Amino acid sequence: MKEQFDSKTSYCRSLGHHVPFRYCRTVNNGLPCRKIRDCWYEKIDIDGFIAQFYTESEHKQIFAPPAEKISSLIDLIRKARDNK
Numbered sequence: 697m698k699e700q701f702d703s704k705t706s707y708c709r710s711l712g713h714h715v716p717f718r719y720c721r722t723v724n725n726g727l728p729c730r731k732i733r734d735c736w737y738e739k740i741d742i743d744g745f746i747a748q749f750y751t752e753s754e755h756k757q758i759f760a761p762p763a764e765k766i767s768s769l770i771d772l773i774r775k776a777r778d779n780k
């Protein structure tokens with residue numbers, strides 16, 4: 697059952713206060729936060745939870761780097777290439 701850990705809480709370094717697991721597993725357009733492994737591995741079997749309830753395609757969506765980081769990386773690669 698996906699809701700089994702919803703009432704557990706963890707300190708969120710991004711928000712600066714505690715949040716329930718329900719928030720962490722739904723905050724990314726209904727999918728888990730990309731940091732869910734880092735924040736929850738000590739409290740629950742988070743890898744087992746993700747493997748059980750999300751498809752491979754959803755795994756890629758969940759753990760994809762944020763778009764701004766990708767564009768920054770592309771910019772850095774372009775600048776490095778232009779400086780050759």
Ligand code: SF4
Nearest residue numbers: 708720729731732735
């Ligand atoms: S998983 Fe995301 S929302 Fe949840 S505590 Fe960690 S950083 Fe905050």
